[in-house]
Amino acid sequence: MIFILNLLSTLAYAQRVAIVGCGIGGATLSQLIPSAVVYESYYQCGGRINHVLIPGLSALEFGATFFIKENEYVLKQIEQRNLEYYKRDLGKLAIVKNKQFVLQKADSDIINILKMVYNYGLSPKRMKDITDQVLVNFKSIYTFLESGQHYNNLNEFLQIIKLNDIKMNFTEYLNENGIDQQFQEEFVDAILLAIYNQKDVNTIAGLITMVAAFNDAYSIKGGNRQLIDEEKINVIHSKVDMIHRLQNGKYKIFNDEYDYVVVATLVNLDISFDNIREMNNFQYVKYQSTYVYVVAGKISQKYLGVNPEDLNTIIILDDANLTELKQECVKCFQGWNVYKVQGRSELQLDQIFETHQIVYKKVWDAAYPQFSQNLLKTEFEYEKNFFYLNSIEGLASCMELIMIQAKNIANIIKERHNLLMHEDL
Ligand SMILES: Cc1cc2nc3c(=O)[nH]c(=O)nc-3n(C[C@H](O)[C@H](O)[C@H](O)COP(=O)(O)OP(=O)(O)OC[C@H]3O[C@@H](n4cnc5c(N)ncnc54)[C@H](O)[C@@H]3O)c2cc1C
Numbered sequence: 001m002i003f004i005l006n007l008l009s010t011l012a013y014a015q016r017v018a019i020v021g022c023g024i025g026g027a028t029l030s031q032l033i034p035s036a037v038v039y040e041s042y043y044q045c046g047g048r049i050n051h052v053l054i055p056g057l058s059a060l061e062f063g064a065t066f067f068i069k070e071n072e073y074v075l076k077q078i079e080q081r082n083l084e085y086y087k088r089d090l091g092k093l094a095i096v097k098n099k100q101f102v103l104q105k106a107d108s109d110i111i112n113i114l115k116m117v118y119n120y121g122l123s124p125k126r127m128k129d130i131t132d133q134v135l136v137n138f139k140s141i142y143t144f145l146e147s148g149q150h151y152n153n154l155n156e157f158l159q160i161i162k163l164n165d166i167k168m169n170f171t172e173y174l175n176e177n178g179i180d181q182q183f184q185e186e187f188v189d190a191i192l193l194a195i196y197n198q199k200d201v202n203t204i205a206g207l208i209t210m211v212a213a214f215n216d217a218y219s220i221k222g223g224n225r226q227l228i229d230e231e232k233i234n235v236i237h238s239k240v241d242m243i244h245r246l247q248n249g250k251y252k253i254f255n256d257e258y259d260y261v262v263v264a265t266l267v268n269l270d271i272s273f274d275n276i277r278e279m280n281n282f283q284y285v286k287y288q289s290t291y292v293y294v295v296a297g298k299i300s301q302k303y304l305g306v307n308p309e310d311l312n313t314i315i316i317l318d319d320a321n322l323t324e325l326k327q328e329c330v331k332c333f334q335g336w337n338v339y340k341v342q343g344r345s346e347l348q349l350d351q352i353f354e355t356h357q358i359v360y361k362k363v364w365d366a367a368y369p370q371f372s373q374n375l376l377k378t379e380f381e382y383e384k385n386f387f388y389l390n391s392i393e394g395l396a397s398c399m400e401l402i403m404i405q406a407k408n409i410a411n412i413i414k415e416r417h418n419l420l421m422h423e424d425l
Pocket of ligand 1: 018021022023024025026039040042044045046047048049062063064065066067069112238240241264265270271290292364366367368390397398399400404418
């Protein structure tokens with residue numbers, strides 16, 4: 001009897017799982033299924049979580065920058081790994097349109113509140129109440145997943161967090177909820193630009209952005225990439241060009257066969273799928289590119305139209321390319337201030353700055369989905385045991401959602417084959 005049980009458990013354990021991509025999604029899943037093989041094309045794990053080290057400055061994030069304290073899976077990972085995190089200070093924030101301020105955050109909270117009420121009436125308060133309720137409802141997903149349950153599609157996920165019964169277009173949603181037009185065009189659009197580099201989004205992405213705007217933001221000291229413990233991941237540094245589904249229902253990557261495959265990256269032309277329903281269609285999806293520059297220098301007042309002195313975060317509402325300038329430190333690089341500059345495409349830095357030196361540049365061709373395309377596919381399992389984890393990014397893109405989706409897929413795999421799992425998240 002014991003022999004048979006052992007054999008059964010060996011058989012169960014021998015079920016092979018492949019994960020393509022070692023960003024936070026693939027890494028979280030591999031932590032839950034330690035026997036999984038993770039393919040990663042880059043020389044290190046992390047994907048869209050990465051930073052650059054600048055002398056005199058702590059890690060400067062040029063991908064995923066912040067999380068909020070309600071992000072339970074990010075927080076749990078931080079605690080498990082004994083990492084330290086700090087509150088990000090937006091400092092003096094200004095929103096600029098037509099080369100003029102539309103909003104300028106003062107030092108005093110009271111003045112800020114008065115300004116908001118004066119400019120936008122009750123809309124900021126309404127928006128805050130909505131985001132508070134979103135956070136309360138969102139908690140249900142953790143109880144659900146931690147009890148070992150799983151959702152089968154994204155509609156079920158939205159039901160759990162009580163966002164299934166809403167208008168999917170964010171503008172329509174805001175209008176329906178009595179949010180003032182001017183507040184939408186100035187404040188909401190500015191935060192969307194800063195966070196997603198685009199204004200036209202679905203309601204889930206919009207609400208997640210607003211939750212971020214109304215709550216304190218945090219980053220991990222030394223870089224958010226420490227959320228991923230590469231040493232514990234069974235990673236093969238190879239780019240996967242093709243995934244085949246075989247007659248026997250298994251999947252082939254290079255010369256290896258797997259029972260389960262989880263694609264944990266946004267799909268583009270780099271990767272093809274043989275005999276796997278719908279997946280090749282994702283190759284032609286357009287993503288939002290994001291150019292991130294780390295620049296030392298002096299911002300040109302002529303270009304900006306307003307005096308940039310003393311401003312820490314400047315969001316530009318109406319520039320075709322430039323969306324945000326963020327002061328990272330004062331006089332820390334050869335006597336110059338360092339800025340993180342974000343654009344939609346290549347930026348003419350010699351116009352934006354009176355004088356400048358590029359310290360670092362990163363082009364994200366696929367930073368996020370373009371949410372206006374209404375990419376939402378509610379499915380994420382396209383063939384039996386073949387999962388596209390990043391389907392969830394059709395809703396919104398952030399570390400926590402990706403970790404939630406990884407946990408959900410782990411629960412499915414666990415239920416199906418009773419794999420020996422590592423301690424849960
Ligand atoms: C500029 C920017 C700012 C952001 N800011 C925030 C923020 O402040 N807070 C937040 O929560 N989120 C933020 N995000 C979003 C967040 O970074 C992503 O949602 C999250 O990191 C995605 O993780 P992932 O593991 O799903 O994908 P990725 O991080 O993209 O990982 C996919 C991995 O797969 C690898 N890969 C791709 N193709 C192949 C292949 N064919 N074979 C093998 N490996 C492959 C890639 O090299 C990569 O390492 C930001 C994103 C960007 C770009």
